[in-house]
Amino acid sequence: MPRERVTVIGSGRMAPGIAAACLDAGAEVTVAARDTGKAEAATKLAGEYHRAAPDARIASAAIEPHAFEAADCVIETIAEDLDSKLELLGRIEPWLGPEAVLATNTSSFSITALAESLRRPHQFAGFHFLNPAHVTAVVEVIAGERTEPDALDELADLGRRMGKLPLIVRRDVPGFIWNRLQYAMLRECLHLLEEGVADIRSIDAAVSDGLAPRWLGAGPLATADLGGWPLSPRSPKSCSRSSPTPDRCRRRCGLGRTRATASMRGTNAARRPSRSFEPRVWPTLESRSPVAGRSCRPPTTRSTIDR
Numbered sequence: 001m002p003r004e005r006v007t008v009i010g011s012g013r014m015a016p017g018i019a020a021a022c023l024d025a026g027a028e029v030t031v032a033a034r035d036t037g038k039a040e041a042a043t044k045l046a047g048e049y050h051r052a053a054p055d056a057r058i059a060s061a062a063i064e065p066h067a068f069e070a071a072d073c074v075i076e077t078i079a080e081d082l083d084s085k086l087e088l089l090g091r092i093e094p095w096l097g098p099e100a101v102l103a104t105n106t107s108s109f110s111i112t113a114l115a116e117s118l119r120r121p122h123q124f125a126g127f128h129f130l131n132p133a134h135v136t137a138v139v140e141v142i143a144g145e146r147t148e149p150d151a152l153d154e155l156a157d158l159g160r161r162m163g164k165l166p167l168i169v170r171r172d173v174p175g176f177i178w179n180r181l182q183y184a185m186l187r188e189c190l191h192l193l194e195e196g197v198a199d200i201r202s203i204d205a206a207v208s209d210g211l212a213p214r215w216l217g218a219g220p221l222a223t224a225d226l227g228g229w230p231l232s233p234r235s236p237k238s239c240s241r242s243s244p245t246p247d248r249c250r251r252r253c254g255l256g257r258t259r260a261t262a263s264m265r266g267t268n269a270a271r272r273p274s275r276s277f278e279p280r281v282w283p284t285l286e287s288r289s290p291v292a293g294r295s296c297r298p299p300t301t302r303s304t305i306d307r
Contacts, residue, residue, distance in 0.1 A: 063088075072099070114144070
């Protein structure tokens with residue numbers, strides 16, 4: 001079976017990492033840039049990131065038709081300038097084969113807006129990598145209003161072969177998932193600092209040594225389920241102006257550990273956390289504990305009842 005051929009456009013910060021990730025997926029990669037010298041430098045750096053496996057195939061090229069005609073996928077990574085992206089995408093699209101998927105690594109522009117000048121908007125999607133692209137574990141796959149499922153599936157499959165978890169963004173909203181969450185957290189951190197609640201060191205430590213390792217085992221929604229959703233709706237009222245927990249979220253995430261044990265001897269078991277996430281959560285937390293060998297795992301339902 002022939003290798004998938006991917007062309008990465010750009011020579012800046014993101015291009016070498018994305019090219020290396022494509023090499024990890026087993027693709028044949030071309031790095032194309034306006035400045036061929038910079039394209040060569042980005043190609044060399046991608047090879048170093050990939051540790052130059054003997055069978056790795058990577059080359060550099062100018063932004064000319066021959067670099068795109070045989071590509072199965074093209075990933076644009078140039079600077080975040082809307083006019084420049086629109087001009088480039090419109091220029092290269094006629095050079096692509098009829099089945100090729102065209103993607104952009106934009107972190108801020110609307111996929112739907114970028115597709116307006118394209119002849120085949122159904123084969124265009126967002127493919128947003130987090131920096132450094134060859135190391136981070138996720139990649140966002142964003143649908144525009146006219147993107148077809150096949151294009152999303154192809155990008156998601158490429159992401160999996162890179163060893164990444166594809167995050168499917170169903171609605172083309174500003175910031176997608178990652179940046180919306182990142183900036184929401186940053187806004188709150190700056191607010192806490194401005195209000196004199198804590199200093200920079202404490203706020204950063206609360207995230208790096210508290211939330212980060214916990215969320216490594218389970219994300220915010222799963223963490224809320226660990227605490228039991230009957231308790232979670234009360235917190236936002238005292239901590240922020242957030243609305244109560246949506247009914248939709250409660251239906252999907254459940255009420256916590258189990259309802260079944262709630263009736264056992266009148267216990268409060270319905271409020272205890274779900275164990276579906278514990279295999280990942282507790283080892284992660286224990287590994288960051290300042291006390292070696294200390295277990296942070298909660299008592300089992302049975303031991304609690306017996307006590």
